[in-house]
Amino acid sequence: MxxxxxxxxxxxxxxxxxxxxxxxxxxxxxxxxxxxxxxxxxxxxxxxxxxxxxxxxxxxxxxxxxxxxxxxxxxxxxxxxxxxxxxxxxxxxxxxxxxxxxxxxxxxxxxxxxxxxxxxxxxSKKVKTYKFYFKETSEMTKTGNWYIDFLKQKTYWDHQTRRILEYPEDYIPSLKKALQYYPTEHHELARKAFLRSALDGKSFDIEIKMLTKNKREFWVRAMGKPVFNNNQEIIGLRGVFQDIDASKAKELDLLRTSNIIASQNKRLCNFAHIVSHNLRSHASNLTLITELLNSYKNPEDKLELMNNFTDIAKSLNDTIEHLNEVVTIQNSINKSKSSVNFNNMLSQVLISISQIVVNEKAKINCDFTRLESIEYIPAYLESILLNLITNAIKYKHPDRDPIINVTSYVENSKQILEISDNGLGIDLEKYGEKIFGMYNTFHYNKDAVGIGLFITKNQIEALRGEIKVESEVDQGTTFKIYF
Amino acid sequence: MQQKPTKKLACIIDDDLIYTNLIKRVIENNELCSELLIFNNGKQSIDYFESSLESLDAKSIPEIIFLDLNMPIMDGWEFLERFSKIKNKFKKKISLYVVSSSINPSDINRAKSSPTVQNYFTKPLNVNKLEQIFLRKSG
Missing domain, CATH: 3.30.450.20 (PAS domain)
Known part of the structure; x- marks a missing residue:
């Protein structure tokens, strides 16, 4: 005074x-x-x-x-x-x-x-020592303090918070534009955590991505709790940001690896079932035939049965060839990728099926301007395009000539190839993922073997991609490949 | 006194033409049934059952069904689902056996848990098994 x-x-x-x-x-x-x-x-x-x-x-x-x-x-x-x-x-x-x-x-x-x-x-000396330890701890654990003052509508950061967010010492954090410190995909998460704490008085402890001044995304563990005045009103939030980018990266990497292993394991297990099933059906036919041979007395009857051996041998051979093809895919991850131009590859595919395209009056449109090429195994891209385009023609709608649109683009930093047709379409609620199964066919069609989509899916997944399908009966089908 | 079994009407639903051809011979050879119907997928056979329901022709309804699981167009599961809805409308007992190459436990359990399914057999069916099935409860 x-x-x-x-x-x-x-x-x-x-x-x-x-x-x-x-x-x-x-x-x-x-x-x-x-x-x-x-x-x-x-x-x-x-x-x-x-x-x-x-x-x-x-x-x-x-x-x-x-x-x-x-x-x-x-x-x-x-x-x-x-x-x-x-x-x-x-x-x-x-x-x-x-x-x-x-x-x-x-x-x-x-x-x-x-x-x-x-x-x-x-x-006191003691406090000084504590202060020193605090500073050391904060630096070594990369943990910065922050405080939001609701009354003054201001945010305060300590030295370490500025440092992990790459802002200069004299930077004044903005409360109004606080979301700028987070990448767009985590705005909602940040908003929720801070708002709930401010409104309900709950503390939070989340892992969230933040954005430095230099627009570098990194993972932090953000912890916060409300600050009350004497009337038990919330007047601010206080908390810490800890830079956990290194350990989070390891965690995510581990998760990715474990997902890959899980999916590989699933495919392997699936494959074992397919092998078992497909070979068993031939084996059981062979058993049946020998049983019949033994029961027949008449040599003419026996002779007639011999034709069946030929059939069995042929389908056994086909099956083994198909299985071989799948095994080759599983081992192909080491094959070398190179830059593949969509336009060139499509032309190459269309030449090889020009006869069918002309006969069926198929019209094929393409637009690769948004993504002209990708790093891929050329033979696979060829096989994928070939399978999906011939499928689209094979399952065309009886009332109209097939029109097939092939486009490539980038969405959410994912490279995508999209192939859509105006064909028969397929009831996905009924068949769902089965359309990618082996020897599954869904339409009356004498050429249907049920191996194409199975191979396509395997090729894409072996290279850690994904294939998705959307379809409406009588309207058409769209396949999307996420590379 | 043991009666001579009355011959039954049976049907096979399977897309493997070699298999159906062979099993047909085995059945005929052993005179196990009076008539054998063969369908190459679930769709063909469900169409048959649904239309006989309309015509109320009990004689044309097989008493024994051998059903494969993996088939094009309509697989065994879908057939089972559709057939279960109408089976009680037929005025006779129909025994359905799943006959598949699958030894996948999830297939086996799923099939056995259906009240429509009498039993699950892994291919191949041999004469002994077929005789057991055909002569069962018919004495």
């Missing part, structure tokens, strides 16, 4: 408090009291900013103070920090310097001031 009265009188130059008055050219004017208390009133040297920074301030406080000071001078960012200042006798004295006029002083002048108040209770 006394202070405020004194300052009111605009006699700042003479009063008994410690402060700096700042001039535009970074010049500082010490209050008399401040200088004399530190023992520098009768020193001949000029006690200017450089001298202060180089000689008087403790080196531990140097960086922070310098940053704070210039952020205040240049951008008007208020700050408050405690510093040690060396007195003329060589002893360090502890001050809290403060730019914020939170004493409600009526300074009555346009100049900027920094007030220095002597710490009433000296920071």
């Amino acid at each position: 006394l202070l405020s009265k004194v300052l009111d009188k605009k006699t700042v130059g003479n009063i008994d408090i410690d402060y700096w008055k700042l001039k535009d050219n970074d010049e500082i004017i010490w209050s008399e009291a401040f200088l004399s208390r530190l023992g520098y009133s009768n020193v001949n040297e000029k006690i200017d900013l450089d001298f202060f920074l180089n000689n008087l301030i403790h080196k531990e406080d140097y960086n922070q103070f310098k940053n704070n000071f210039f952020a205040f001078v240049r951008n008007g960012n208020d700050f408050r920090q405690s510093i040690l200042i060396k007195s003329q006798k060589g002893k360090y004295k502890e001050y809290v310097c403060n730019t914020r006029n939170n004493l409600s002083l009526e300074l009555g002048t346009n100049s900027k001031f920094i007030l220095f108040s002597k710490r009433k209770i000296k920071t």
Whole structure:
């Protein structure tokens, strides 16, 4: 109170408090009291900013103070920090310097001031040690503090938060545009966590992606809790951001690997069943035939049965060839990829099936302008295009000539090839994933073997891609390949 | 006194032409049934059953069905589902056996859990098994 009265009188130059008055050219004017208390009133040297920074301030406080000071001078960012200042006798004295006029002083002048108040209770050695440990911990664990003040509508970050988010020391975080610190896909997550905490008083502990100043995405563990005033009203949120990008990357990598292994295992298991099933049907036919041979007395009957051997041998051979084809795909991951141009590959495929295309009056449109080529095994892309296009022609609608659209594009940073037709379509609710099964056919068609889509799916998945299908009966079918 | 079994009407639903051809011979050879119907997929056979339901021709309804699972157009599962809905409308007992090459336990359990399915057999069926099936409960 006394202070405020004194300052009111605009006699700042003479009063008994410690402060700096700042001039535009970074010049500082010490209050008399401040200088004399530190023992520098009768020193001949000029006690200017450089001298202060180089000689008087403790080196531990140097960086922070310098940053704070210039952020205040240049951008008007208020700050408050405690510093040690060396007195003329060589002893360090502890001050809290403060730019914020939170004493409600009526300074009555346009100049900027920094007030220095002597710490009433000296920071004990113990506290200093704790502070040191805290700083070390925060740095080593890459954990930064933040505080949101609802009353002042402001956000505060500590040194470490700025550092992990790659913002300069004098950066003032924005509360209004707080979502800019998160990539778009995590806006909802961030909004939910912070809002729920602010409204319901719940604390949160989430893993979320953040965005640095340089637009680098990285994973943090964000923890926060509400801050209450004496009336139990929420007046702010406080918490930490911990940079967990390295461990999260490992976790995600592990998850990816485990997914790949799981899907490989599933395909292998599936394949074992297919092998077992397909070979068994031939084996059982052979058993039947021998049984019949034994039961027939008449040599003519026996002879007639021999024809069946030929049939069995042929289908057994076909089956083994098909299985072989699948095994080859599983082992193909090591085959070399190269840049494959969609347009060239499609032309190549169309030449090989030109006869069918002409006979069935198929019209094939393509648009590869959005994605002209991909890194892929050329033979696979050829096989995929061939299978899907011949399928589209094979299962054309009886009432119209087939029209097939082939396009490529990028969606959510995924490369996609889309092949759609105006054919028979298929009831996916009924058949669903079975359309990719082996020897599954769904239409009356003498050419239907039920191996094409099975091979296609295997090829795509072996290269860690995905194939999806949309279809409507009588309208057509669309296959989407995510490379 | 053991009666000579009355010959039954049977049907096979299977897309493997070699298999149906062979099993037909085995059945005929052993005179196991009076008549054998063969369908190459579920659709053909369900159409047959549904239309005989309309014509109420009980004589044309097989008493024994051998059903394969993996078939084009309509597989054994779908046939089972459709057939289960109408089987009680036929005024005679119909025994349905699933006969498949699949030894996948999930197939076997799924089939056996259907009240319509009498039993599950893994291919091949031999004469002994067929005799057991045909002569069962018909004495």
